[in-house]
Amino acid sequence: MNANIQQLIDQTRMKFGLDHYHLKRHGFYRYVNMFNETIYKLNMEWFPPYETEPEVDDLNPDGTAVIEVNLNTGQVESAVFVMGKTYAKKGVQFDNAHPNEVIKWIEQETNLIYGEHFHLHKEKEGELLFEEKMDDVPVTPSGMIEVKWDEHGQLIYFIHHGPFLAKKMLRAEKYSLFIEMIESLAQQQVQRVEWPSFEQNKIRPVYALEEVYIKNDGTGTIPFEDTIQEHHCFNINKFIEWEVPISEPFVGKELNIQEDISADQAFSCEPSPDTMPISEEEKDKCLKAVQIFLRQEYPNDTGKWILLSLHRDHGYIHATVKANTQEKSVLTGKIMIFIDAYTFEAVNYIDRQQMFKMCGMLDELQSPDKITLSKEEAFEKLREYLELTPIYVFDFAQKQYVLCGKLDCHYGVDAASGEVIPLQDI
Incomplete structure (x- = not known):
């Protein structure tokens, strides 16, 4: 040994x-x-x-x-x-x-x-x-x-x-933010979301505040997603379109994320291939792989999907694809496609909506009620529930933790009834 x-x-x-x-x-x-x-x-x-x-x-x-x-x-x-x-x-x-x-x-x-x-x-x-x-x-x-x-x-x-x-x-500084300074930004963060309520057996349209970190020096914001997503990803944001679908169905393969790592690799801390940036050539190959996959699995959905980003993970390139829709919903279609990092072929995928359906989560959910409240009216109802608390957030652009205010709200407004409700109760 x-x-x-x-x-x-x-x-x-x-x-x-x-x-x-x-x-x-x-x-x-x-x-x-x-x-x-x-x-x-x-x-x-x-x-x-x-x-x-x-x-x-x-x-x-x-x-x-x-x-x-x-x-x-x-x-x-x-x-x-x-x-x-x-x-x-x-x-x-x-x-x-x-x-x-x-x-x-x-x-x-x-x-x-x-x-x-x-x-x-x-x-x-x-x-x-x-x-x-x-x-x-x-x-x-x-x-x-x-x-x-x-x-x-x-x-x-x-x-x-x-x-x-x-x-x-850490970039040390004195906290200087307060709610009144950022009310206009807070109003912009309010979004209407189609939220499944399984107790009421229907989809509820709810106005809720999208959590965000506001920089203490007033230079901007850091979205919540930027602190939890892959930070070595390649952002794409491209519509995937085609003229001719592929009749042959997609056949997935079992993923193999187990790596055979030698003692020499481990004790020398050899950089993983996942640390390598995705080149333009690789990006183009991944775009083609995503298009071929969608032409097979979703042949009638040309232009309905957006490739958001690519990132490496355990020998695969993960392509995050989201449905092109104006409506924000917890149930909005989102697909993770696993692309072999060497052959650039799609080998498997996870479809969030299919998972919901398999679990029976979408069965017989009634359509949302008619919207009676505007975004501005909803914000007025949420104003007293806004929370702004100091927090140090890692800024990947500056490579340091910077002082921010965490803007959050644990309540939402039913866009149909106007009722203010704790989000945890939906």
């Missing part, structure tokens, strides 16, 4: 008291983070004493320790004991289960400092949840740490998610 792997295995066994456990499986996987960096992890599945095989349907037996080490940092990023049961006799233990003791252990494991990089967010019996903040202001994308222990104080769950880089990549 590779000496580096053996060293990590031995360290893990000692750190978590797995002397009586046996390592059943281990392997590498990688992904590309928001900074387009390739992150490698070693995944280990440690079976408890006397257990040799999964019990049912390949499920790991209770007490199995599933542990992941980030090879870029050398740190353990997760340690989960299946069903909250541990047989580790000399594992991580918090004698008095006091938050300060847990915090010290987290600082030791992560090299992060409590109060600077992470802050207590929620506390329950046997559980602590921490989140990334700067000067008590939340950040997004945010790091998160969660720790759980059993009645004996033994660790049964640890997750360390996110790079916690806000402190290093």
Whole structure:
């Protein structure tokens, strides 16, 4: 066995008291983070004493320790004991289960400092949840740490998610926004959405505010989608049209996202092919693949679909396609097409509307009632429910976290009845 792997295995066994456990499986996987960096992890599945095989349907037996080490940092990023049961006799233990003791252990494991990089967010019996903040202001994308222990104080769950880089990549400034400054922008963010109400068995037309981050310096906004979507994607926004459909139906193939990663690749942190930008030539080939797919699967829909973007993921290029419609709806058609990154052929797809139909979610939903309220009238009803709170948002153009105001509203207005309703109740 590779000496580096053996060293990590031995360290893990000692750190978590797995002397009586046996390592059943281990392997590498990688992904590309928001900074387009390739992150490698070693995944280990440690079976408890006397257990040799999964019990049912390949499920790991209770007490199995599933542990992941980030090879870029050398740190353990997760340690989960299946069903909250541990047989580790000399594992991580918090004698008095006091938050300060847990915090010290987290600082030791992560090299992060409590109060600077992470802050207590929620506390329950046997559980602590921490989140990334700067000067008590939340950040997004945010790091998160969660720790759980059993009645004996033994660790049964640890997750360390996110790079916690806000402190290093922060543009500090004084928050200066208030609601009255941005009312005109807030009104622009109000949109009418066709919302399925399964309790009322109908589609409800609802005016709701589209969440947005407003830069503190007044230079513009950062859409909510920009903080959660793939940031190394190639934006297209092109209508897909054709004259002749293809009669031969599309036949999908099974996706294979499992990569055979060698120890040399993992420990050298070799860049993943997914970090490579999509060239113009590749873009053109993907456009052709999308068109061929639509001609086969949706032969009568020429001009009805827009290719929004392309991005790489596990050996495929994902093409995001959306229905061309003026109406905003939770049920608006959206397709993810998986294109082989080497042959540039569509191999499979996910159709959101088809998934809704397969689940029976669209059966017998009545059409929306007649609209009686204008967007301006709806905004007046929502005005008192607007929320503007400070938050640091990563600006990918500036490559740093910048102070913003998060404009949000948890209420909507029924466009037919004029009723103000909590969005969670729809």
